[in-house]
Amino acid sequence: MWVAVRKSTVIKGSLCACFVVLCCVLCRGLVRERSLRAFSASGIAPPPVAVLDPGHGGEDGGAVSPVGIAESGLNLSIAFRVRDLLRLTGCRVVMTRTEDVSIGDPSLPTVRARKSSDLRRRVEIVNGTENAVLLSVHQNSLPSSPVTRGAQVFWNRRDGGETLSKLIQASLNAGINAGNEKQAYPIPEGVYLMKHAEAPGALVECGFLSNAWETAQLTNEGYQKELAAAIAAGYLRYLSGEGIP
Numbered sequence: 082m083w084v085a086v087r088k089s090t091v092i093k094g095s096l097c098a099c100f101v102v103l104c105c106v107l108c109r110g111l112v113r114e115r116s117l118r119a120f121s122a123s124g125i126a127p128p129p130v131a132v133l134d135p136g137h138g139g140e141d142g143g144a145v146s147p148v149g150i151a152e153s154g155l156n157l158s159i160a161f162r163v164r165d166l167l168r169l170t171g172c173r174v175v176m177t178r179t180e181d182v183s184i185g186d187p188s189l190p191t192v193r194a195r196k197s198s199d200l201r202r203r204v205e206i207v208n209g210t211e212n213a214v215l216l217s218v219h220q221n222s223l224p225s226s227p228v229t230r231g232a233q234v235f236w237n238r239r240d241g242g243e244t245l246s247k248l249i250q251a252s253l254n255a256g257i258n259a260g261n262e263k264q265a266y267p268i269p270e271g272v273y274l275m276k277h278a279e280a281p282g283a284l285v286e287c288g289f290l291s292n293a294w295e296t297a298q299l300t301n302e303g304y305q306k307e308l309a310a311a312i313a314a315g316y317l318r319y320l321s322g323e324g325i326p
């Protein structure tokens with residue numbers, strides 16, 4: 082966190098399989114065409130790269146559910162699923178971390194300093210990636226309202242961030258959030274990575290670890306696949322040039 086139904090397994094599996102097949106058919110061509118267009122127009126523009134950022138890691142577990150489930154592991158698991166789907170469609174992807182670790186300087190003396198170092202490193206990865214599009218994956222928590230649930234997206238203030246985030250939100254609302262639709266919002270200024278990333282960015286709060294029902298969903302493989310499919314679909318819609326829904 083930074084601080085925000087389910088069908089049969091068979092149906093979920095089929096939906097995910099259909100999504101993958103559709104993406105393979107539609108988006109390989111889409112991404113390739115877009116990339117070629119960009120190259121041919123300017124001779125220099127590289128194809129977009131999704132920078133997948135599983136929030137937290139290592140000594141920083143992020144939000145923790147009442148039964149002790151930390152968001153850092155869920156973030157990584159969901160980000161891996163998004164990565165795999167995007168790679169299947171021919172998209173270029175890099176990740177800020179691929180293990181349950183902090184990527185900051187471990188020699189720094191305090192947790193706070195190491196956390197700051199971790200965030201600066203994530204910014205370096207995003208800003209060091211040409212034509213990056215940032216997808217940051219987190220989990221929410223609101224202990225004062227344990228019934229609050231649902232996936233919500235926040236955008237940064239770079240060109241394209243709002244469109245990207247609203248497209249991902251629309252994809253989440255069509256599936257995960259059906260009956261509990263949410264709006265995407267601009268991210269508060271204090272969120273370091275989103276503020277300093279010089280790329281369009283969406284921070285996805287996949288669900289609330291303060292909600293026992295949703296926590297159970299978030300640890301479920303099928304539910305994680307649905308989340309990943311929605312995030313990937315929103316990203317692909319953004320790459321296709323689709324506007325704000």
Ligand SMILES: [Zn+2]
Binds near residue numbers: 137143
């Ligand atoms: Zn978080």
